[in-house]
Structures are given as structure tokens and as C-alpha cells.
Amino acid sequence: MRARVRAGEVDLPRSQVGPNPQHLLTTILGEYLDSSEADLPSAAVVAVLREFDITEASARAALSRLTRRGLVAARRPGRPTVYHLTPQAIAMHRSRMNQFLTFGARPRAWSGDWTVVTFSLAESHQARQAGQAQRHDIRRTLGALGFVRLYDSMWIKPGRDLADAARAMREVLGDAAQGRWSVMSARFHEEDGPHGPAAAYDLAGLAEAYTDFIDRYSPLLASVRGRTIGGAEALIARTSVMDSWRVFAVTDPDLPEHLLPARWPRRAARELFLEIHTALGPLAEARLIEIVAPFWPDAAAWITHFQAGDDATFD
Template identity: 25%
Template sequence: MSAAKDCVATLIDDFQKRRPLRAGSLIITIYGDSIVPRGGTVWLGSLSKLVEPIGINERLVRTSVYRLTHETWLKGEKVGRRSYYRLSGPGRRRFEQAFKRVYHGAQPSWSGQWTLAFLTQLPPEKRQQIRDELEWLGFGNFSQGVLAHPVLSRAETMVALQELNAADDTIVMQTQTMEPMTSKPMRQQVRESWNLDELAELYHRFLTKFRPLWNALNTDNDLSQEESFIARTLLIHEYRKVQLRDPLLPDELLPTSWEGRYAHQLCRNLYRLLYQRTEIWLNKHLETAEGPLPAPGPAFYQRFGGLE
């Protein structure tokens, strides 16, 4: 077995050893990475065959898809004796919020402004819920009842708060550009407010897991189409889990040697090596009610700043 093939086998083994085996989360990764760019609908049987080599049997696929449908991630449709599933409306919105972070290109320059959200006037029983939602959007906890975001605008924050029925009870301000934009106490505040040390450790684990595959592929890229699909899927699955915890702060606020920057570069470079054989495999094995899945749309090739 070649080094690259051995790396893929190790990634599969690592995934299968986890308990509980989160098949539903992996299926969402496959929808986001492979199915949505091709129209978004797939026959359940072809999905089952796709994930079987990763260690997810047909029964577990059916159970997971049922649960994802109940949680409004997926929506099913019966055509004859076959079932086809796509992302639901709410599922697609959640997908777009989560996955656009994964494939982002270069970060734009930071303006030096901050958006501040004061939760002090919210009813106590609702305060924790709003804090959790804003932290999911990338806000950091500057002090008790005060959250801050360096990129999200006041208008964008107000839209999010309106959806949460909290706009009338939350004070939202936007600062002017700060000069200097960073300082020693500001960097320390950022490190504490977003727990960058814990996030750096998660990125370090990702780098440790996937660097051997990068080294092997640069020596001899002999992966089959199926192995390329598995490698790409597990790559995005693991990267997505860390990305969901990353506020994607501007470079100006991050440490000079930031593990997240290296992880993004590694994920981008591996994806570019794996995507072509993966797409050929998907052409052969994924079906809609009309036949094979359509080709990926133009937006697919803009991932990671451009694939070609």
C-alpha cells in the first residue's frame, strides 16, 4: 500500500473508532461539499453506497437521514419506490452560514471598527440564549453583558437580533476606526474573549492529522477516485468542525504564527489535489430522479479562492 493510500485508510479508521459515530454530521458534510453544488437532491440508495466504505451502513444512513429530516435539515420526496432527499429551506440557510466559512478565500482588510452588543437590558431568562447565538456568529465576550465583533456590521447584527426577537431589548453600537488598530492590551483582550489558545490546539490537531496526506500526495498521488472522495470528504468534515468554532477574526488581531492560517492553507492545497478525481467519482455514483447529478455550478470552482 502506498503512503497516500495508507493515510486514507488511517483517516477512515480514525473516523470509525469515534463514539458515538456521528453519521448525520458526515452526511451534512457530503451534502454541503458534494451534493449542493450539483443541484442539491440525491437518491438515498446512491448516498448509502457512497458512505459505505467510510463505515456507515445502509441502516445507519436511513436512521440519520430520518433524524436530519425531523430536525428540518433535509426534505424527502418519493418517486416510485425510491426516496430522494435535499436540503430543506431552513437547512439550506444553515448550510450557507456554515459552509461559506469553510471555503472562504483571502480575508479582506480590517477597517478597525468594532460592533458592540450590550445584553444588559435583556430579560435574564433570554440573555444566555442571545449570547450563545451571537457567539455562534463570531462575537466575543468583552465583559459581562458586552459582546464585540470586529467585522459584522451593526446592520447585520440588528438583522440577526430581529430574527431572534431581541432587537428591541439589545443596545448595538458601532465604533469609529481605532488608531492604532491593535495594541498589546487589545491583543490580550482578543486572546481571552475568543479563547484563541483552545482554538489553536484544535487547528494543531487538524494539521497533525492531514499533513501526512499532503506529504504523501506530493510524493505520489496514486489515490483512486473513490479514495479521493473519501479523503476530500473527511478533510472538509474535520475542517468544518473546527471552523464552526472559529470567529474568523481579521489577520490584524491574530498571532503572527496562527495555526488557523496554516490549517486553511493545508485544507485549500489538499482540496485542489483531490477535487477532480472526486468529481469524476460523484458523476458515476450519485443519482437524482432524472439520472446522474448535474455538473457543479460555477460557484463550486470559486472555492478557496479558485480551484483551477
Template identity: 30%
Template sequence: MKPQSMLFTIYGEYVRHYGSEIWVGSLTRLMGEFGLSEQAVRAAISRMLRQGWLESRRVGNRSYYSMSPRGQKRLDEAAARIYKVEASGWNGKWCITSYTIPETQRNLRDHLRKELNFLGFGMLTNSTWISPNDLEERVKDITEAYNLTEYVEIFTAEHLGWSDPKRLVEKCWNLDEINKAYREFINMYHPRYEEMKKKLKAGREIPDNECFVAKTELVHYYRKFLFIDPDLPEELLPDVWLGKEADELFNEYHNLLHPGAVRFFEEVYEAVPVGK
């Protein structure tokens, strides 16, 4: 597990619910549960500061770190997709983003593609990306943040031909590969979930730090689906879709581990002293 990626998981799953700010000593102890050294944690924090994901402040001789507004927005988006509620029916509209970004701004073009991929867009052609979800405002935010408004056009449109909607989906996303990834997740975590249930049913006490590690690793693994699953409405999914089964397993195992994991986090967590 990469330290920077794990920091995103810990902030998103825990710190954001406790004032969004934490002492670096607490962070290094939490990350130490995964075998990460203090040096590795501090190096990851420095990278996230340079990249604009984190903000820092000193109180006395202690350093405290919080997510920047940009980082907080990313965590909110991720949480909304990981812990999604049942969506209403699809309205048949597509959000379309088309861009003509000059080669001199190639790095910004790459950033935009990464952002569109994270939002769940699929590439229809080299510079035209589509999504069946209402993402117009998010694309506006991103293009404004990167100063790309003169190169990007955003549409909400109906598809009139010629592929049927599911065929259009097949052109833009490899659902077989996503299904395969969900199968791997189920095969890995279903036995762990069943084993944990057996232990608890038998009255065995599970140490809180073990719950913390297991829950955090579960969320950390499941976060990867934010980058590969476009979160398509049910009308566009194939007849065999393992995403729903994986979601149910994730939620059940998460709920099982949550109380002990939170107790351990609260034991380690140190916020800024009141009034500082």
C-alpha cells in the same frame, strides 16, 4: 463522525453544487463509505427535518431531500469562510451585540450565543459580544428569526480605551488554543498530503472512492474551525499564527483530491428526474 454533522458536510461540499437535492438512496450509499448504516443515516435525516435544516418530497416511490432556506444560508456562510479569499485591511471598527434576554427565554438565549459563536463573535462580558468583522446584517437576521429584537442591541463602534486592540482580542478569544488546534491539523494532514503526492507522482492510480472519503474527511475536520476561529483580520493576529499555513495545506490537499472525489459523487448521485 456523527451522521448529522457528516450530512452537513456532504450537502455543503457536494449536493449544493448539484441542484441541492438528492435521493435518499444516494445519500445512504455515500454515507456508507464512512461506515455509517442506513438506519443511522435515516435517523439523522429525520432529526434534521424536525430541526428545520432539511426539506423532503416524494416522487413516485422515492424520497428526495434538500436543504431548507435556513440550511442553505448556513451552508453558504460556511463555504464563504472555509474557502475565503484574502480579506482587505481592517477599518478599526467593531460590531457589538448586547442582549438582556429574560430567564423565561433561556433556550433562545442559548441559541443566540451559539449563533454568535458560529459567526466568530467573542464574549467581552456575559451579555456583550464583539467582532472586528462586518456582521451587523447577519445578527439582525438571527435576532429577527428568533424573535429577539426587543432584547438585543447592535452597534458598530470604535474602541477608545483602554486595552490596545490585540489585548482586547486576548480577552475575548484564546488564540493559543486555536493555534494549538491548527498545529494538530497540520501534524495530522501534512503527512497524508505528502504521501498522496508521492503516489500520484509515481503514477499510482488512486480509486475515486478513496479520494471521496479522504476529501470529505478533510473538509469535515476543517469545518470545526468555523466554531473556534473568529476569522480575525491580520492586524489583530499574534506574531505566530498557524491559520494561514493550515489554510494553504487544506487548499492544496483539497485540490489534489477534488477530481476523483467529484467523479465518485457523480457516479452515486441521483437527482429528481427531469420534469418532476
């Protein structure tokens, strides 16, 4: 399914809005609500997600999942149920929004240090099957921390992240009977050579992803500049461009500039994202208030929108 921004003739892939209702609801709450004091009726949540073609059953299921995760909580029992964001959710949303909106703002300060994790697993016949699962857990854990594999059992990450890496390896492997591991800080003689750390990254693929992002959203930027985007289109488009950009903040290793290819496209992609995201903020906020007002009369007192600056803030 595709969401068409008709006024500007911009065809946005529905997949860019979010892979599932829970993810989409988390994005919207993070973008437009910044208080645990706000009472959020469940009917308002259903109305918002309906804008994105999410059924009522799926919307309520997403709300229930966020409740189980501790991101939202019921204010009081009964019908209709009223929810609120938990303080933990507010802190998480602020941290993540700052991460997404400030990513790529300035070059990484580079000391030349890399964090290196090496490991070996027990090779006995009895341990071999368990070792397969452990290896998978290690790769998943290190990948989530931003490490990439340089060699089979050597993983690297730019900068110093010794404490987090050691904690993660300790949780996965435990004592030395299950395997041996080391976490260290290192410098490479040739960082950008074919056997250096830069070779561990698919920079060509990442550059292509940035270029695809620019190609996908340039028509939307033209519509934004031409002021042909209405409120309904703004809410969908702003959510789409955020969900597309946030992937880079998680997957781009943010290597120092001397390791990046010439004409690196991240700056152009970031400028495009920020212009769209900033320009559509007031329109999307107004549309969101319009949607939920029948179910949440004081919504205008609580709904806001996150915007970028030197430090990302709610407006």
C-alpha cells in the same frame, strides 16, 4: 473507529468524517451535487454512507431528517423512493461551500470598528429565574453570530454587524420590561492591550488547533503528492479534511493581522487543506459515481465536485 488510507499509510480519525450521519450526508450532498433536477434514489444514499460505515437504518434516518428540514424532498411517492435537493438546499450548500473554501484567502479589510452588544436583565426576585434562561439564550445567540464576551454583559465582534445583532437581541429579550440592551459601533484606544478587545480571544488555543490540523494532515498531503491515494481512500480523506477545515471557518474570528501573533499558522493550514481538497476532487467524484451507479444509472450526468478558486465553484 478509524478509517485507514492504506495506500499512503494515513490513519484518519473517524470522528473527522462527521459527528453523525445527518451531518455527513449534508457534507456529501454539498460537495458533489449541485442541481435540484437530479433524481437521487434512496438506495444510492444508503450505498454512499455505507462507505463511511453508516448502517442502512442510520442512513435512511438521516435522509428522513433532511427531508423534514426541507433540504431534500421526495420526487414521487412509492417504492423505491426518489429524492431531490430543494432549491433552498442548493443555495445553502453553495453559500457554505464558498464560505469554507474562501475563508482565509485574504486579510480582513479593517476599518477599526467593532460591534458591541451590552445588556442588563431585570433583577427582581420574580424575574431572577427567568433571567438565568434569558442570559443563556443571549450568550448562545451572540456566540452563533460570532460575538465573544469581553466582560460579563459586554460582547464584541470585529467589523460592523449592527443589524444582525439588534435583530438577535430583539428576538431574545423583546421589550424593555424583560431587560435593556444596546448595540453600537465602537473603536478601542488600545486594541491589542491586556484590557482591549484582542484579550477576549483565545488566540493561543486557536493557533494550537491550526498546528494540530497541519500535523494531522501532513502525512495525507505527502500521500497525495506521491499519488498513492485510490478512489475509495480519496472520498473518505477529502470528506475528513473538509470537515476538519470547516470548523475554522466558523470558529476563527478572522481578526485583523495586527492583532494576530507572529507566525500565525492559518495560511499554512489553508494551503495544505486546499492542495488536498483540490487534488482529491476528481478521484472522490469518480469513486462516488462508482458507488451509486448500480442504483442510479445516470449518476455521472449529475455528480460533480466543488473546488476552490477566486470564487469557489463546481467543476
